[in-house]
Amino acid sequence: xxxxSPSTEAIRAAAQRLSGNSSDYxxxxxxxxxxxxxxxxxxxxxxxxFYEMRAAITRALIEEQGLDAIIIEGDWPDVARxxxxxxxxxxxxxxxEALADFERFPLWMWRNTEMASFVQWLRLWNSxxxxxxxxxxxxxxxxxxxxxxxxxxxxxxxxxxxxARRARERYACMDHHHDPQRYGxxxxxxxxESCQKxxxxxxxxxxxxxxxxxxxxxxxxxxxxxxxxxxxxxxHHAEAYYRGMFFSDVNTWNLxxxxxxxxxxxxxxxxxxxxxxxxxxxxWAHNSHLGDARATDAALQDEINVxxxxxxxLEEQALLVGFTTYTGHVTAAREWDQPAEHRWVRxxxxxxxxxxxxxxxxxxxxxxxxxxxxxxxxxxxxERAIGVIYRPETEGQSHYFRANVTEQFDVLFHLDQxxxxxxxxxxxxxxxxxxxxxxxxxx
Numbered sequence: 001x002x003x004x005s006p007s008t009e010a011i012r013a014a015a016q017r018l019s020g021n022s023s024d025y026x027x028x029x030x031x032x033x034x035x036x037x038x039x040x041x042x043x044x045x046x047x048x049x050f051y052e053m054r055a056a057i058t059r060a061l062i063e064e065q066g067l068d069a070i071i072i073e074g075d076w077p078d079v080a081r082x083x084x085x086x087x088x089x090x091x092x093x094x095x096x097e098a099l100a101d102f103e104r105f106p107l108w109m110w111r112n113t114e115m116a117s118f119v120q121w122l123r124l125w126n127s128x129x130x131x132x133x134x135x136x137x138x139x140x141x142x143x144x145x146x147x148x149x150x151x152x153x154x155x156x157x158x159x160x161x162x163x164a165r166r167a168r169e170r171y172a173c174m175d176h177h178h179d180p181q182r183y184g185x186x187x188x189x190x191x192x193e194s195c196q197k198x199x200x201x202x203x204x205x206x207x208x209x210x211x212x213x214x215x216x217x218x219x220x221x222x223x224x225x226x227x228x229x230x231x232x233x234x235x236h237h238a239e240a241y242y243r244g245m246f247f248s249d250v251n252t253w254n255l256x257x258x259x260x261x262x263x264x265x266x267x268x269x270x271x272x273x274x275x276x277x278x279x280x281x282x283x284w285a286h287n288s289h290l291g292d293a294r295a296t297d298a299a300l301q302d303e304i305n306v307x308x309x310x311x312x313x314l315e316e317q318a319l320l321v322g323f324t325t326y327t328g329h330v331t332a333a334r335e336w337d338q339p340a341e342h343r344w345v346r347x348x349x350x351x352x353x354x355x356x357x358x359x360x361x362x363x364x365x366x367x368x369x370x371x372x373x374x375x376x377x378x379x380x381x382x383e384r385a386i387g388v389i390y391r392p393e394t395e396g397q398s399h400y401f402r403a404n405v406t407e408q409f410d411v412l413f414h415l416d417q418x419x420x421x422x423x424x425x426x427x428x429x430x431x432x433x434x435x436x437x438x439x440x441x442x443x
Contacts, residue, residue, distance in 0.1 A: 002361025007375035011360050014372045018364040018413075025057050027366060028321065028411060033065060035319040036280045037268070039307055041287035041409070043324050044386035045106065046331030046340070048419040050323050051114035057321075058118070058282050062125065062135050066280060068271050070137045071264055073285035074110050076234050077147045078102050079139030080227055086122040086137060095119040096424055104143070105337045106388040108423035112331075116424060132275065140263040140283075142256055145180045145238035148231035152202065155228035159213045163205065170198035171235070184242030194243065199236040206232050226270055230263065237262075253303055257289060261309040278317075283310075287322050287409075288385050295407035297380075307408075322409035324384070326358040328418035331430065332390035339427040342420050343390045344434040352382035353405050357414040364415045369406040378406050 002008065018024045032038050040057060042050035061067040072079060078101040084090035085098035092098040095116040102110045119137075126134040149171040156164035173195040177183035186192035206229045213225050237259040244250035264283065271279035283290060285306065288298075293305040310318045327347045331340050348354030356376055357367075369377070382396075383403040391398040405412065423430060 003359035005359070007356060007377070008360045010373040010375035011357065011367065011377065012362060015360065015362055015365040015367050017362055018366060018415075022056070022060065024366065025053075025060055027368065028057060029060055029064065031368070031411065032061060032319055034316070036278050036317050037264075037283070037310060037314055038281070038319045039283045039285075039290040039310065039321060041285065041290040041320075041322045043287050043322075043384060044330050044332070044345075044390075045109045045286060045388045046386070046421045047323075047325060047328070048114065048421045049325075049415050050418070051112065051421055053323070053413060053415075054284055055114060055118040055121075058284075059121065061280070061282055062122075066133070067135055067282055068275065068279045069135060069267060069281045071140050071267060071281060071283050072110070072137065073141055073260075073289065074102070074139035075141045075144035075147070076139045076227075076230055076263070077144050077151050078110075079137060080151075082119055083137050086119060086126055087134060088123065088127060095123075099424065101147075106333065106340065107425055108331050108340045108421060109388065111424045113422045113424060136271075138263070138267055140260040140285075142234050142238045142241055142259045143180070144231075145183075145235055145242065146174065146178070148234040148238070149174060151231040152206070152228055152235065155224060155231075159225075160209070163209065166205070167202055170202045171195070173198055174239075180238065180242045181245065183239075184245050187243045188246035195239050196243070199232075199239045203229075203232040203236045230266070233262070233266075234259075251301075251303065253305075257305045257309070260285075260289065260306050261313075264306070264310065265313065286385070286387065287383075288387075290320060291322055291403070291405075291408040292320060295405070296383075296403040297401050319411070320409045322405065322412045324354050324357060324412065324414045325418040326354050326414075326416045327436075329420040329433065330386055330390060330418075331420045331423060332386060333388060334390070336389060339429045340423055341427075341429045342431070342433040343392075344436050345386070345390070345418070346392050346395055346437075348384060349382055349396060349400060352384060352400065353377065353403070354384055354414075356381065358416055362414075362416075365413075367412045367414065369409055369412055372406060378404065380404050383408075 040054045081101045082098050085092050099111045153164050153167045156167050173193045187194040214221055241252050241255045244252050268279050289305050290307045292311055293299055293303055293308045307320050328345050330343050330345050332343050380402045382400045384399050386399055
């Protein structure tokens with residue numbers, strides 16, 4: 001039942017209900033037309049509608065506004081395989097094969113049916129475009145320390161065997177660990193040699209010798225060198241991240257998000273130079289990364305995030321888009337590295353953004369947060385974040401934080417009831433859909 005408080009009345013006056021067709025995105029696309037970087041969030045890593053709508057918005061940005069790149073919360077070398085596939089440059093025969101380099105938990109985050117469908121669409125779209133008008137897809141995360149090191153060596157073997165030998169020698173200090181967290185612990189405790197100096201030296205050499213390696217075959221050589229140099233930067237930042245995990249005075253969240261923004265800005269500059277105009281980019285990641293951290297209680301912990309840093313750098317050229325849900329189902333694990341399950345999302349807590357939006361009675365709607373009149377959304381409220389683990393037994397402590405959502409995002413999509421994202425690799429546990437409880441919520 002709809003509530004008739006001043007806050008819900010103000011929200012209803014500004015909201016635009018969703019009808020389930022492409023016209024739902026017209027107001028957002030009009031806003032995006034004045035920006036070159038659109039940040040598309042999600043309130044969980046396992047909600048079907050978030051992935052579906054993000055893909056639909058991105059398709060429209062590509063078709064109507066010439067979007068040049070999608071940058072996702074995935075590792076650089078894993079997403080590079082997808083990028084080759086969507087440009088028709090790989091031997092993969094299907095999107096499922098192109099997504100095969102996602103081998104670590106949580107598999108479903110990118111190996112899911114919505115992602116596979118979008119990747120196939122992008123391949124078909126690119127096949128009809130000239131190279132200069134094709135859209136790429138890239139990863140901005142830093143968990144691929146070993147795979148990125150291997151990619152650096154593999155690239156150098158094709159352009160400079162002596163440089164490849166030096167890279168192997170530098171990265172050898174990582175070889176006997178195989179687990180990046182084990183490496184980080186042993187390096188931080190002084191048990192094993194730190195690879196910090198070696199990772200920096202390798203990155204510097206690649207930057208210094210870049211011009212020599214580009215004297216090959218034009219744009220293809222330029223792309224390959226750029227990918228390799230980014231991998232070297234991943235190794236450098238990942239080494240610091242895993243080592244920093246074991247120092248209490250190191251904020252690894254900040255290290256990770258600064259790396260993401262470094263990737264975004266470098267790629268933006270690279271693509272802008274190629275196209276001789278400002279590149280247009282969409283980011284796909286969790287709300288916790290893409291909403292402005294200054295508007296949340298993360299700021300009290302001196303935490304920054306991608307949304308904050310991109311806003312600071314690009315100002316009005318950045319558009320921050322949030323997504324919320326009140327209840328439904330989600331694909332999530334019970335613990336880290338456990339199988340995906342089909343979990344029931346408990347109705348949002350009293351005093352939360354999601355509960356207030358639910359009380360409007362509008363169901364699913366779009367909200368331009370700058371046009372909302374005086375209401376509770378302009379004050380700090382609880383806001384839910386579900387990552388890859390869902391712990392309803394400690395819902396408030398595990399999944400809620402405080403945020404002023406009108407400062408955190410520019411616009412918001414609220415979806416009152418949502419479905420679980422379908423993995424490509426469906427574990428037995430996921431088939432057993434968790435039913436809603438009848439108490440205390442009363443279905």
